[in-house]
Amino acid sequence: MRIRLRRRPLRIETPRFRLRTMTRRQVARASFHWTTDEAVMHAIQTKAGGWLLRRWRRRFPRCDNRASFCFGIWTRSDDQFVGYHIIQLQRGKVAFIGIVIGDTNWWGKGAAAETRSALVDYLFEAKGVDRVWGTPFARNFPSVYNYQRLNFTYEGTLRRHARSDFAQGADVLVFALLREEWLASRKTLKSSGASQ
Amino acid sequence: MSDKRLAAVEMIAGALGCAPSDVPPDGTVATVPGWDSLGHVKILLTLETELGRLLTPGEIAAIRGVMDIDRILASADAARETSSIIAPPGRA
Numbered sequence: 001m002r003i004r005l006r007r008r009p010l011r012i013e014t015p016r017f018r019l020r021t022m023t024r025r026q027v028a029r030a031s032f033h034w035t036t037d038e039a040v041m042h043a044i045q046t047k048a049g050g051w052l053l054r055r056w057r058r059r060f061p062r063c064d065n066r067a068s069f070c071f072g073i074w075t076r077s078d079d080q081f082v083g084y085h086i087i088q089l090q091r092g093k094v095a096f097i098g099i100v101i102g103d104t105n106w107w108g109k110g111a112a113a114e115t116r117s118a119l120v121d122y123l124f125e126a127k128g129v130d131r132v133w134g135t136p137f138a139r140n141f142p143s144v145y146n147y148q149r150l151n152f153t154y155e156g157t158l159r160r161h162a163r164s165d166f167a168q169g170a171d172v173l174v175f176a177l178l179r180e181e182w183l184a185s186r187k188t189l190k191s192s193g194a195s196q
Numbered sequence: 197m198s199d200k201r202l203a204a205v206e207m208i209a210g211a212l213g214c215a216p217s218d219v220p221p222d223g224t225v226a227t228v229p230g231w232d233s234l235g236h237v238k239i240l241l242t243l244e245t246e247l248g249r250l251l252t253p254g255e256i257a258a259i260r261g262v263m264d265i266d267r268i269l270a271s272a273d274a275a276r277e278t279s280s281i282i283a284p285p286g287r288a
Binding site: 107108109110112138139141142143144145146148149154157159171173175188189 | 225226232233234235236237240241253254256257258259260
């Protein structure tokens with residue numbers, strides 16, 4: 001018999017948001033309405049429209065809250081679901097991260113920086129990670145901005161590395177942050193408002 | 197402040213819809229008011245229009261402040277000058 005370990009959701013709070021772990025099914029359902037939004041889908045190099053919930057769900061990793069996490073983002077003021085972070089813990093104390101802010105009302109308002117800042121804290125402090133990295137699409141300027149805003153270091157470009165519905169493979173940038181870099185920059189970031 | 201630095205400041209101010217005096221020459225994504233993720237999109241698209249080409253992934257990753265844009269504008273100018281020197285007469 002296969003026993004499934006059910007883990008209690010993890011919760012993190014920031015000044016404006018609540019983050020809570022979700023299952024793959026939950027995040028797929030909560031975000032499914034974004035699949036018809038051209039702007040959101042274009043940002044992740046995917047065509048809008050024509051999605052089935054089952055197919056959409058397959059895009060998400062199975063989240064066991066041990067090595068693989070999906071943190072949903074809700075506003076504290078009115079409990080609106082605005083996006084999600086995906087985190088995958090890898091060998092060698094490394095965490096791979098990704099984010100989608102699907103509620104376009106929150107674009108340009110620091111939601112990604114504020115919540116990512118809290119998650120990076122969680123990864124370095126609670127999970128004992130030494131390196132956090134992510135690979136935004138090169139043409140996804142807001143996503144690139146959010147890595148730069150938190151002082152991630154650009155490590156290189158992976159050419160035509162990612163699947164794209166609009167091109168023959170999309171270039172992605174590699175950004176990473178080491179524990180000591182985070183500790184050194186955290187104070188500055190807090191005073192400049194990136195982590196609110 | 198060099199002319200190009202001034203051009204970078206004016207370009208950023210134009211993209212963000214603020215006064216050039218609000219954009220310090222050593223300003224960065226963390227310090228220039230209004231330089232948020234959407235402002236970043238406006239700045240990079242304006243820069244691409246100015247250059248007449250798409251930014252390379254390396255350039256996109258390198259833009260963290262006014263000085264980085266200044267550098268890209270300066271190297272684009274240098275490239276233009278070089279091509280006008282080596283182009284045959286009448287085709288510059």
